Amino acid sequence: MTMRTERDVIVDQTSRWFAHSEWSLERFASERLAVALSAAGLIEELEEPADVETYQKTRKAWSQRVARIFHATQPFPLEWKWAWLSCLPEDYQRSARSELLAMAGCFDVRIPELVGVVGVPAARAQLGQVTQAIGEFLAASAPAHDGVYDHTDSPEDVDRMLIEGTEAISAMFNELVALSTGTGRPLPLMLLANLKGEPL
Structure with missing residues (x-):
C-alpha cells in the first residue's frame, strides 16, 4: 500500500470540488491557480493576452501543466x-489543511479572527x-457502531473517522483560543500542558 502524499490530499480535495461544481481543471488552472501564483510572486507576473489566439494558447498551456500534476507525471511544486489551497472553496480548504497538518503531526490551530469593537478587543465566535x-x-463513526474498534473495521472507514475527529478537535481548540483571546480569560493550565506534552 502506497503512502498518501500531500499531492494526493490537494488533488483529492480539488477533484471533489470539481465533481460538485461547474469548475473544470482547465478553468481552475487559468482562472484561479495561475492568478494566485502570480499574485504570490511564485511565477512571473501574468500579462494580458494580446489576442484571442494568445489567450487560448496560454489557457491550454496552464491546463496541460496542471493536468500533469494531477496525473503525477510531474512533481507537485x-x-x-498554500497558494493552490487558497483557490479552493472554504470547506475543501479546511479539509485539505487539516489533513496536511495532521501528516506533519500538528493540529489546525488558527489565529482568532478579531472584530472591531471600539476600545474592546474581541474575537469572532465560530x-x-x-x-x-x-x-x-x-x-x-462507522467503526464504532458495534461498540469496539478492531481489525475487522474497514481501513477506509477508520481513516475517515480519524480525519474527521482531528478536524473536530481542531475546531474545538480554535474556538477555545478565540474565547480566551476575546475575553482575556486564560486557557486551563491542564489543557495547555497536555497540548505541549508536558507532565502535569
Whole structure:
C-alpha cells in the first residue's frame, strides 16, 4: 500500500470540488491557480493576452501543466501548496489543511479572527463550525457502531473517522483560543500542558 502524499490530499480535495461544481481543471488552472501564483510572486507576473489566439494558447498551456500534476507525471511544486489551497472553496480548504497538518503531526490551530469593537478587543465566535465538525465526526463513526474498534473495521472507514475527529478537535481548540483571546480569560493550565506534552 502506497503512502498518501500531500499531492494526493490537494488533488483529492480539488477533484471533489470539481465533481460538485461547474469548475473544470482547465478553468481552475487559468482562472484561479495561475492568478494566485502570480499574485504570490511564485511565477512571473501574468500579462494580458494580446489576442484571442494568445489567450487560448496560454489557457491550454496552464491546463496541460496542471493536468500533469494531477496525473503525477510531474512533481507537485512544494511552493505552490498554500497558494493552490487558497483557490479552493472554504470547506475543501479546511479539509485539505487539516489533513496536511495532521501528516506533519500538528493540529489546525488558527489565529482568532478579531472584530472591531471600539476600545474592546474581541474575537469572532465560530461555534457553527464546531457543531458542523462534530456532526461530520459522528457521521463518520462507522467503526464504532458495534461498540469496539478492531481489525475487522474497514481501513477506509477508520481513516475517515480519524480525519474527521482531528478536524473536530481542531475546531474545538480554535474556538477555545478565540474565547480566551476575546475575553482575556486564560486557557486551563491542564489543557495547555497536555497540548505541549508536558507532565502535569
